[in-house]
Amino acid sequence: MNTVALTGNPNTGKTTLFNLLTGSYEYVGNWPGVTVEKKVGRLRGMQGLLVDLPGIYSLTPLSKDEGVATGYLLEENPDLLLNIVDASQLERNLYLTLQLIEYGKPMVVSLNMVDVAKSRGYEIDAKKLADKLQLPVLPIVARTGNGCEKVREAIKHGGVTPSDLQINYGDIIEQAIDKLSFALSFQTDLTMPKRWLALQFLEGNEVVTTFLEKRIDIGLLDQIYQQTVEQCRKTGLVKNHSSLQPYMRQIRSKVISEIIASCLTQKHRVEKTWTDRIDNIVTHRLWGLPIFLLFMFLAFKLTFEWVGVPLSDLLDGFLGGPFTDWLRVGMESISLSSFLQAAILDGAVAGVGGVLVFVPQIFVLFLIISFIEDSGYMARVAMVMDKIMEMIGLNGKSFIPMIIGFGCNVPGVMAARSIEQPKERLLTIILTPLMSCSARLPIYSLFVGTFFAQNQAIIVLSIYVLGIVLSLILAKLFSIFLLRHESSVFFIELPPYRMPQGRTLIRSTWEKGKGFIRKAGTFIFGGSIVIWFLSYAGPGGLDVSMNDSFLAMIGGVIAPLFTPLGFGSWEAGAALLTGFLAKEVVVSTMNIIYAAPDALSLQSLLESQFTALGAYSFMVFVLLYVPCLATVAVIRKETGSAKWTWFSVVYGLAIAYLVSFLIYEGGKLLGFA
Amino acid sequence: MLGILLNWLVGLLVFGYAGWSIYRYYKRSKKGKCAGCSVEKSCSSGCKPKS
Amino acid sequence: MVLTDVKKGQKVQIVDITNVNALIRRRLIDLDVVEGTMVKIKRVLPFGGPFTLEAGGQLFGIRRREAKMIEVSY
Numbered sequence: 103m104n105t106v107a108l109t110g111n112p113n114t115g116k117t118t119l120f121n122l123l124t125g126s127y128e129y130v131g132n133w134p135g136v137t138v139e140k141k142v143g144r145l146r147g148m149q150g151l152l153v154d155l156p157g158i159y160s161l162t163p164l165s166k167d168e169g170v171a172t173g174y175l176l177e178e179n180p181d182l183l184l185n186i187v188d189a190s191q192l193e194r195n196l197y198l199t200l201q202l203i204e205y206g207k208p209m210v211v212s213l214n215m216v217d218v219a220k221s222r223g224y225e226i227d228a229k230k231l232a233d234k235l236q237l238p239v240l241p242i243v244a245r246t247g248n249g250c251e252k253v254r255e256a257i258k259h260g261g262v263t264p265s266d267l268q269i270n271y272g273d274i275i276e277q278a279i280d281k282l283s284f285a286l287s288f289q290t291d292l293t294m295p296k297r298w299l300a301l302q303f304l305e306g307n308e309v310v311t312t313f314l315e316k317r318i319d320i321g322l323l324d325q326i327y328q329q330t331v332e333q334c335r336k337t338g339l340v341k342n343h344s345s346l347q348p349y350m351r352q353i354r355s356k357v358i359s360e361i362i363a364s365c366l367t368q369k370h371r372v373e374k375t376w377t378d379r380i381d382n383i384v385t386h387r388l389w390g391l392p393i394f395l396l397f398m399f400l401a402f403k404l405t406f407e408w409v410g411v412p413l414s415d416l417l418d419g420f421l422g423g424p425f426t427d428w429l430r431v432g433m434e435s436i437s438l439s440s441f442l443q444a445a446i447l448d449g450a451v452a453g454v455g456g457v458l459v460f461v462p463q464i465f466v467l468f469l470i471i472s473f474i475e476d477s478g479y480m481a482r483v484a485m486v487m488d489k490i491m492e493m494i495g496l497n498g499k500s501f502i503p504m505i506i507g508f509g510c511n512v513p514g515v516m517a518a519r520s521i522e523q524p525k526e527r528l529l530t531i532i533l534t535p536l537m538s539c540s541a542r543l544p545i546y547s548l549f550v551g552t553f554f555a556q557n558q559a560i561i562v563l564s565i566y567v568l569g570i571v572l573s574l575i576l577a578k579l580f581s582i583f584l585l586r587h588e589s590s591v592f593f594i595e596l597p598p599y600r601m602p603q604g605r606t607l608i609r610s611t612w613e614k615g616k617g618f619i620r621k622a623g624t625f626i627f628g629g630s631i632v633i634w635f636l637s638y639a640g641p642g643g644l645d646v647s648m649n650d651s652f653l654a655m656i657g658g659v660i661a662p663l664f665t666p667l668g669f670g671s672w673e674a675g676a677a678l679l680t681g682f683l684a685k686e687v688v689v690s691t692m693n694i695i696y697a698a699p700d701a702l703s704l705q706s707l708l709e710s711q712f713t714a715l716g717a718y719s720f721m722v723f724v725l726l727y728v729p730c731l732a733t734v735a736v737i738r739k740e741t742g743s744a745k746w747t748w749f750s751v752v753y754g755l756a757i758a759y760l761v762s763f764l765i766y767e768g769g770k771l772l773g774f775a
Numbered sequence: 776m777l778g779i780l781l782n783w784l785v786g787l788l789v790f791g792y793a794g795w796s797i798y799r800y801y802k803r804s805k806k807g808k809c810a811g812c813s814v815e816k817s818c819s820s821g822c823k824p825k826s
Numbered sequence: 827m828v829l830t831d832v833k834k835g836q837k838v839q840i841v842d843i844t845n846v847n848a849l850i851r852r853r854l855i856d857l858d859v860v861e862g863t864m865v866k867i868k869r870v871l872p873f874g875g876p877f878t879l880e881a882g883g884q885l886f887g888i889r890r891r892e893a894k895m896i897e898v899s900y
Binding site for chain 1: 850875
């Protein structure tokens with residue numbers, strides 16, 4: 103089986119090309135660091151796999167996601183490298199290309215964003231570039247799919263093995279390469295050129311160094327390295343620092359300059375681009391932050407008042423009305439037992455339907471998040487937020503995982519990988535679960551629809567803002583008491599804006615949202631049946647009254663704990679317990695417990711159980727208490743530490759209890775009860 | 776007769792599917808994101824945390 | 827002269843980046859922002875916020891603290 107590895111600088115359209123070539127759909131966005139883990143897809147129209155690697159500037163990794171690409175080249179043995187090069191940033195993109203050429207595998211270069219380059223007044227002669235690199239160079243516009251057919255053809259033909267363009271690094275380095283190659287001569291299992299390994303080692307690539315240390319005597323490695331540095335220093339090639347990297351970079355840059363000079367011409371100068379104009383507004387020194395907040399407010403208005411809720415109401419009417427009737431008639435006609443009828447109607451339909459009703463709202467929210475991601479606004483938000491984030495010991499980039507966390511905490515936690523600084527990364531991972539994910543949204547929707555019908559958007563926004571504010575406060579506290587030292591740094595690339603294409607938006611919205619629907623059909627279904635059974639059975643046998651069921655017993659044990667928070671009923675306790683598995687289950691459980699045929703009757707039942715203040719307190723508790731099972735698992739994986747995983751569970755519970763307590767008791771004192 | 780059979784069939788379907796989906800969700804959650812990756816076995820880079 | 831002394835919109839040449847934080851320096855080098863590169867301050871966010879810089883058609887943001895460490899000349 104052929105394996106093709108897709109490599110290139112961050113934000114050059116690798117994932118877009120990946121989607122075109124494989125026909126699958128992966129997460130695409132317009133900020134550097136969208137792909138933090140490699141992805142594999144089957145190539146369309148031919149045999150073979152395509153591996154999408156995170157974007158890198160050079161093979162020397164700096165953040166965790168970059169290590170993935172270098173590690174891949176060391177451990178796996180791809181048959182072909184597909185190198186995507188951003189035509190509008192040719193010079194810096196070619197740096198990686200040269201390093202990949204040294205890797206010695208057959209290559210195809212696809213020159214992406216030729217349209218962007220043109221709009222900036224650059225003309226690139228792909229033929230001349232191909233001559234210089236001795237590789238096939240194919241101009242494409244991945245966003246529109248232009249030229250991708252040719253790339254497919256080139257892959258089919260197996261690319262071209264680079265050989266001619268071998269850079270001479272000067273006598274001293276070349277000698278060191280020879281020595282290292284000799285030391286490696288007994289390693290017969292190496293799939294990559296020894297020259298490449300030697301070059302990467304001399305450049306200070308830590309991943310390669312670790313790889314070599316397993317194969318060559320560490321003393322010898324160190325000796326060769328020190329000797330080379332010493333010699334370079336004597337001849338003045340390396341100045342005061344003890345790294346060869348600047349010198350080697352200089353040599354490559356010279357080669358690149360020659361290549362560029364032969365194939366790039368600037369036709370005209372573009373003074374003010376669209377990106378400048380938009381940036382003048384959205385990163386304005388005074389309006390920048392208010393514009394972001396306004397944008398978020400509109401997002402909530404759209405989700406909860408203008409589009410999402412009306413659609414949800416329609417769906418609810420259908421599920422609770424005609425659908426249930428048809429189902430009942432159908433089940434009667436095949437004379438299904440009353441036990442099974444109850445299991446299906448009061449269990450599955452109530453539980454799954456209660457969650458499905460919120461699909462329109464969740465999709466509207468995902469559509470907005472996709473827009474932020476694809477337009478290039480995301481990186482600007484990081485810019486605007488950096489000052490505030492710096493004050494609490496984080497950096498502006500931490501805000502990106504948090505925004506993604508609004509969709510789902512799991513990819514949010516993963517997105518923290520693009521943060522360079524370990525402490526800031528850990529803090530971001532731990533705090534991302536405080537971002538209210540879409541699974542929590544049905545719970546808020548249910549409660550605001552019941553208790554705060556007039557101000558739905560603003561109440562829900564207040565919950566989201568509470569999550570953000572608390573995470574900021576906690577970040578400050580944690581960085582003072584738990585993770586001192588290490589200075590905070592910030593660096594972000596600001597990609598040019600682009601108008602998200604309708605097709606891409608719809609696809610990425612669907613990709614984010616389909617998990618929600620799938621989960622409703624699988625896990626929520628299963629959970630609903632189990633919960634229904636617990637509510638149907640009790641110590642007294644089957645079909646007991648709800649208050650004598652197992653569920654009531656279980657919920658009743660923990661209910662007293664919640665009395666000071668304003669929701670001490672066994673129903674609330676049971677719903678919260680089940681919510682640890684997945685937060686939507688809270689709504690499913692409530693639907694089953696209150697045995698309400700539709701949202702309307704559920705709402706009237708809720709009114710008899712909660713006060714408005716208690717309902718708010720409940721929403722806050724749901725926002726903050728333990729991350730769901732999937733999030734806990736990904737935190738464990740990403741931090742690699744059981745200690746921090748437990749910490750994130752425990753502090754969540756503690757904060758949830760404390761804040762809900764303060765809100766409920768404080769609200770009572772102020773006379774809101 | 777047919778009615779009883781149908782009852783058993785639907786019951787088995789509903790409860791069987793419910794049990795299976797919970798089991799799968801639990802397993803997948805525990806394994807995290809890498810479980811779905813086709814180079815999971817040879818992958819030594821992304822899944823292992825850097826210490 | 828350091829980058830923070832430069833007026834918005836003025837194009838300057840980088841003289842020295844060795845004092846910049848190592849992580850940031852690596853990123854700058856990645857973007858081919860090295861000694862000799864021409865940069866321009868596009869925007870400065872308020873309350874000591876980050877700078878938006880442009881070099882070779884590429885926009886990027888760094889903090890004031892780092893900008894202070896970059897030696898430049900006209």
